[in-house]
Amino acid sequence: MSCNEAIIRESDDCPREFCGIFGIFGDQEAAEKTYLGLYALQHRGQESSGIAATDGKEISLHRGMGLVWSVFQDPYIMPRLSGKAAIGHNRYSTTGSSDLMNSQPILIRSRGSQIAAAHNGNLVNASELRNMLENKGAIFQTTSDSEIVLHLIARSKKASIDEKIEDSLIQLSGAYCFVFLTPSKLIAARDPQGFRPLCIGRAGDAFVVASESCACDIIAADYIRSVKPGEIVVIDERGISSRFMPPRDPKAFCVFEYIYFSRPDSIIFDEKVDKVRRLLGKKLAEEAPCEADIVIAIPDSANTAAIGYSQASGIRFEIGLIRNHYVGRTFIAPHQNARDLDVRIKFNPVTGVLRGKRVVVVEDSIVRGTTLKQLIHLIRSAGASEVHVRVSSPPVVSPCFYGIDISSRGELIASSHRVEDTCRHIEADSLAYLSVAGMLSVVPKGNLQCTACFTGNYPTKVPENFSKEIFAQSRGE
């Protein structure tokens, strides 16, 4: 899935968040370490970034629009974020909204105490909770799920902050990981079904929590383990401890994190992303072999699967597309009409590799297919004699309600086209997807995965307003 396919349709009530979170407790340079952690998690969100840090008494906060390095480049900022505990957040670019209000962490004061929160995921009962809270007089300044939870915490009758948080989280349904910061504690939590990844690391006396292990690596922290589904990890001066929410089934680890979203060098759900991704490619080669001269990937997310495909098939791996990484908000005059311009800006075909070749193009997933169609055209223009597309995941037929930007059914090419129709639409010589069974056979503990986007089997109740939205959009409204 190339990043410009990631189009989001969200109602104001139901934003889907794709984010990276990080927290650290016990390091004199907590904010600096959080900065580095966010830097490693930049692929999980590029719209805004923020850090909240505490010196044990007060929590300070800085947030801004843009990449991590630009949000914190003013030399005056980091010194203000002093203290030995901090949390941070990267937010995915969705709507281009310029409102800083939706950036995280959110910092509030309630009953005389400060608490900051940042989250990754998407609640399926957000609307119900918002309505319930609004009916009790709550006001909302953002569209973030974090604000909902902070309201619940503020209203909890429980005694301690740990209990209040547990009391609040058990009211949630859907996918979430949270990091909370109080002046004296760092608390992290993963939903009871375990949709989103969250791991624990350690560096000397400091404990770290992060969406992916790559954020531990950058600060030379050791990876310890995943936070368990339903686990609430409390880190303070006395060390680290856990409490657990009541278990909820089915477990539903997001398989898309392996396929596309996480960094290949990360460990998520206690398994290496790179390993799974290569196995997906190998399985794909078994299931959908191809007579061809070379295997290429749509860089960078399909690289590892393409190598797997090459290794299993014995067809030579080549770098057939070069990706331009200097992409920013690009000026393109409205009258710019060079064909395929938007993919030309991001990708360049390597003619010497492609000319006269029968090419297997490995892609990690297909959502709308628009970019892929342009890329196939580009590959053919560079002289490829045949273009065979192999996708290292099954057809995406249903939207995700748990935080991955797979939008309404109306936009999913596989939900309305048979594979041969899609093949014709994208103008490939052949097209094959990995089967669901094949995918599950290589994913660790396959029975625990959420495969809703491939199967339509949702591990939670589907939110009512989502259904309406999807129906409306699939009719072209």
Add this chain to the structure above:
Amino acid sequence: MSCNEAIIRESDDCPREFCGIFGIFGDQEAAEKTYLGLYALQHRGQESSGIAATDGKEISLHRGMGLVWSVFQDPYIMPRLSGKAAIGHNRYSTTGSSDLMNSQPILIRSRGSQIAAAHNGNLVNASELRNMLENKGAIFQTTSDSEIVLHLIARSKKASIDEKIEDSLIQLSGAYCFVFLTPSKLIAARDPQGFRPLCIGRAGDAFVVASESCACDIIAADYIRSVKPGEIVVIDERGISSRFMPPRDPKAFCVFEYIYFSRPDSIIFDEKVDKVRRLLGKKLAEEAPCEADIVIAIPDSANTAAIGYSQASGIRFEIGLIRNHYVGRTFIAPHQNARDLDVRIKFNPVTGVLRGKRVVVVEDSIVRGTTLKQLIHLIRSAGASEVHVRVSSPPVVSPCFYGIDISSRGELIASSHRVEDTCRHIEADSLAYLSVAGMLSVVPKGNLQCTACFTGNYPTKVPENFSKEIFAQSRGE
């Protein structure tokens, strides 16, 4: 009072706000008109600026740090603020906080409805209300009084938004003017004691509310009248109507608005600022005559009073100090030690006017006296033979709890120095203030004024935490 005397000491719980507010209903260019209104009210706040506008269905919001023109200079912004009703806000620079969260208007969603609010003033029971609300589970993301009121509105049991607002406002104590915007209404309110000014204007079919009439002038709207103490003005498609909160005494129109804060070309409290300010100068000349050659003002705020002094005394008015208006965040190396540098940057003495002259320097008010001392030194360096300071208001002896940046008693030179001591401290040849009686004799409806900063007679209960703060600060803590 020169602007660099405006030092604020605030606790997080009790910020004092000095702001300008504006609202318009019924103009196709509501946001543009609000922009111009804020531009005219820029003197009431330079830290941040914001506009909320509605197209009848949704409210959109843009806020930013800095002067009005810079916040809205991106050409993409104004077109997004479409619709025929809008409110706007300028916030005073107080703490240099870079957090956009405290900028206004605040836009919230509550019980499925949007409402935006902006205010000017300061509540004296803000802490009590916050505590009460926090104890009921409210969470606070800002330190603004607007957020308190929006919580109260959201929790009101009343049926209509008009009633909810009234129901909320009557719980407030202190100084405030509010503008609220819903998708279909503009609602403006002034506190029952009438501390802060708010006026109504009309331009064609559109109605305008603004902190000062100069914001009506800039859009060629006709001034109609002041909003009355306790009046809630409701403007919608059906026109303009009013409801009234229960009356509360004593009335307490802020006399400092006439003395210093408002623009001289404005009408506030249904009286021209310029007229009152000149009368203050004339009365001062009667009460505190002086043998001198020329009268000069500390520009620009004391200009009109100085002209009044000149007219009543017959001593020639001259422009003896030039003010530099190109002031921004100035780089001054820490080792810069030219004497009086900070006043040299803002003011230049006109040697030709001052040399060999006995000079009456008219100032509108003295808070700490630091800048005035430097200015007197500057005036003497330019050759003045005598410097006589005349102040067109009484000694400031008590802090203001209602929105003027007169800080704790420990910083008020007049609260700890007799006039002759102050005179010696600032190194003037003579010093005289206008008397409270003299001041009240020229202010319209003198019995309605708040004179707390000059007399210590507070027209409301003094907030407890303010007392502690002041006491602490006056001991040098």
Add this chain to the structure above:
Amino acid sequence: MSCNEAIIRESDDCPREFCGIFGIFGDQEAAEKTYLGLYALQHRGQESSGIAATDGKEISLHRGMGLVWSVFQDPYIMPRLSGKAAIGHNRYSTTGSSDLMNSQPILIRSRGSQIAAAHNGNLVNASELRNMLENKGAIFQTTSDSEIVLHLIARSKKASIDEKIEDSLIQLSGAYCFVFLTPSKLIAARDPQGFRPLCIGRAGDAFVVASESCACDIIAADYIRSVKPGEIVVIDERGISSRFMPPRDPKAFCVFEYIYFSRPDSIIFDEKVDKVRRLLGKKLAEEAPCEADIVIAIPDSANTAAIGYSQASGIRFEIGLIRNHYVGRTFIAPHQNARDLDVRIKFNPVTGVLRGKRVVVVEDSIVRGTTLKQLIHLIRSAGASEVHVRVSSPPVVSPCFYGIDISSRGELIASSHRVEDTCRHIEADSLAYLSVAGMLSVVPKGNLQCTACFTGNYPTKVPENFSKEIFAQSRGE
């Protein structure tokens, strides 16, 4: 002359520059002092600003678009400008060109040596010199006169830099002041006819040169004297010395510096601006008395003349217009059509002062009359019963070729309208200008003034291309 009358028509070859220059030698904080000097000279140029400093070996340079404080606000900049000699420059906003190339100082390397230059004024033989130099193979990267002179210096056959500069300057015709910086010297020069002001100051061991004395005041330097026409002042480790270019007549001190351009607290041409400006007002009252109730000024440049008029006439001085100083690049929607919007944004009438009054409005000069017409309308809207305009300078009938932004004859209302026609055009009840004789009677050493813009008597040959340009424009081309 209100600033939005300052419209410039320039050919690329013949830009007119209105700038402020500053130089200091012998101060460990030379760049910081230059920064402050430029700050005081900000009224002479707001488009760009720059400082060149030398540590005795290398010259470093920083320039940027915008006001002084913003160009140098990055804390990394000033420490790079180390050394004990520096020069600085403010450039006037003319064409809105965003090209930093035209900002000054210009720093070049020639025959292995660095030299930086900044200037104020306008050469009348710039085109000839450029053509001559281009024909000899010179290339031009800017449209600045400084670049011409640097070319001449580089080509001079003289031995020392002092001689090279003299050798170059004597080829120039027109108005100029220059400051040059080499790694070891500060050299300042004023043209032999003395059009533009330049003064010398001293602070301890350091010498200062500046366009106006207000730049000496801000760093607490003592004013010594004006640089003489044709004088080249050389400041280095051995102290200060002078050499003189051959004298050239007539002397031609720009009278407009007194009337409008310089700051009233400055000394220029060894006379106080404020004093001259007040005398202009007094003389105007003698020449053009008026039956009226009050005298007001168009702020701020006409303030002093208005006070003079008031003093001589006995008619009360009042502040009838308030100027908004928070002006920036303003967003105004193209469909904004409130009448007089552009003056409403800059000026607000004080109704209480004006209502029912016969008003004398003192303006320092009239160029096109457009703004004045709008202001008169505004003053009448505020209730003035009569509006009598008195101008403290004669009618501007001819363009200036020496650095004041008085443009082509086609735009000068007085060059095509009789006084009574202008009066009708601007909708005043009466209009009178100061006579040329009256003006000269109060200006020091009147016979030395350049009065070309009022008389058409140019003290130099008129540049040929200017004549054509003017002729073309007066035909509306």
Add this chain to the structure above:
Amino acid sequence: MSCNEAIIRESDDCPREFCGIFGIFGDQEAAEKTYLGLYALQHRGQESSGIAATDGKEISLHRGMGLVWSVFQDPYIMPRLSGKAAIGHNRYSTTGSSDLMNSQPILIRSRGSQIAAAHNGNLVNASELRNMLENKGAIFQTTSDSEIVLHLIARSKKASIDEKIEDSLIQLSGAYCFVFLTPSKLIAARDPQGFRPLCIGRAGDAFVVASESCACDIIAADYIRSVKPGEIVVIDERGISSRFMPPRDPKAFCVFEYIYFSRPDSIIFDEKVDKVRRLLGKKLAEEAPCEADIVIAIPDSANTAAIGYSQASGIRFEIGLIRNHYVGRTFIAPHQNARDLDVRIKFNPVTGVLRGKRVVVVEDSIVRGTTLKQLIHLIRSAGASEVHVRVSSPPVVSPCFYGIDISSRGELIASSHRVEDTCRHIEADSLAYLSVAGMLSVVPKGNLQCTACFTGNYPTKVPENFSKEIFAQSRGE
């Protein structure tokens, strides 16, 4: 060569430029196409960017610091660059200098005509030419070679601009490609020895010149051929024509363009970069085989060579290092001391690929070896049992005077260490370089290559000041 090895030591007189240039004639959207071309050439320079365009009469110019997209993101800029011919330039980040003066294109006026120029390369007789020109009175405002050539053109006695340019270029010695723009012509030139690449493309009626063919691809222009050594290509309304400078030997096509600098999807010197780069890897595998489990590349520049090594050796290719592409000006607190932090920020090892493996690490070149040493440490930390470094180019023993950022001999690890010492220094288990003969065997027309950095055989006279500089630096001065 990872990009943070690219440290430059330059004297002011002798900057080495690594840039991308582009020109187009005959397209109504010339500036937009140039923008896209620069975008594709971004890897050749990230410090500044600029475009000059002509409408047939005037040349307009916009330049700025930063990446292409940011320099041109203001929507007002492109419309000002109208016309159907344009040239553009990307400048490499070398010294971090903030002076826009050194950005290109440079636009000058000479003998009444405008001409703009942009270049890529480095002259070896720049100092001599500058001295000669300065002695004739030329002044220099930049340190760019373009300014030298523009001076020469301006002084040429030839009649036409084509002849003037030829007359000037034949005085140059060293490496250069130029694009010139006059109001009516686009002229491009490549030095007679052919150091730097420059190609011609065609899109409809428009002709294109660009440093690499990838800039043709992005605008869907067809690649035609390389500009020949010594060829001057003139494009105007009459079409395209060529003139030739006198031939100069030896030919000296920069072999480093193949090894590292160009994009793999480009054609340079009429050969595909990707193809050469893969052959280098294959040859390396022949010359320096290795017992190992996997082959990985230092991404991204060594990817293709690593694939070649894998293909020739039969050892499996894997992606063992992930590169973070969200790199900007990074805040790193001075007390940040996580080991290897600077490589951790750019690269993450894929533990699952590396653990327990004997790894061949393919790098394209080694300059100082500092980053490589850190990367080897990182790869070992990820569990690699052996790390064998194979370099797809010979040891770099001599500095480059022709535009590649290979600095003084003192910094080149291979100039002072034997291979085994270098191996020990970078803590590799083995280290082998490709031989010069091996390299030349796979490079097209091997006898024409410049191999000076590998052999010390310079195809031109070595500039004297370079020699001194190098000598000084190698002594640690």
